[in-house]
């Protein structure tokens with residue numbers, strides 16, 4: 001079962017400018033900046049109540065974010081939900097007929113294991129499952 005909305009992922013061209021904008025918009029500074037080489041992204045996280053805003057900028061030409069921004073405008077890129085047992089949820093979703101984008105959970109940002117559901121099987125929304133595997137920098 002999915003728990004809380006863990007984060008909204010926003011694709012941006014200029015991470016520094018977007019960070020300044022969201023610092024003003026949310027009235028608070030981000031709690032973390034992290035490079036995730038496996039995804040080819042730089043991320044910045046803001047805590048908003050029990051959820052987070054994840055700003056994402058591509059750092060390589062083959063990054064999902066770089067490709068996305070080559071076709072689409074900046075904005076909401078994915079919706080991420082916290083799950084207690086990611087492998088059990090992946091198995092459940094496979095049995096329900098959803099298309100998963102990875103066979104095994106992979107390391108995401110902020111001490112998480114993550115898995116993506118293809119937007120074509122989720123009503124046009126890229127869905128991310130997240131399981132916390134270590135201390136986060138902010139709760």
Ligand SMILES: CC[C@@H](C(=O)O)C(=O)SCCNC(=O)CCNC(=O)[C@H](O)C(C)(C)COP(=O)(O)OP(=O)(O)OC[C@H]1O[C@@H](n2cnc3c(N)ncnc32)[C@H](O)[C@@H]1OP(=O)(O)O
Nearest residue numbers: 009036039043064065077101108109114116119124125126
């Ligand atoms: C930092 C780590 C982690 C975290 O811890 O939080 C992250 O958040 S990493 C975020 C970046 N990584 C990913 O997004 C990985 C998963 N994504 C993918 O594997 C791909 O992006 C994709 C979803 C499979 C799309 O790739 P591809 O098929 O090569 O691109 P196309 O442009 O051909 O798209 C096909 C089809 O899908 C639509 N699409 C693509 N991206 C999205 C999206 N984010 N939301 C909704 N729809 C999306 C795209 O419009 C195409 O549709 P049609 O044009 O109708 O065919």
Ligand SMILES: [Co+2]
Nearest residue numbers: 009054080128
């Ligand atoms: Co994400």
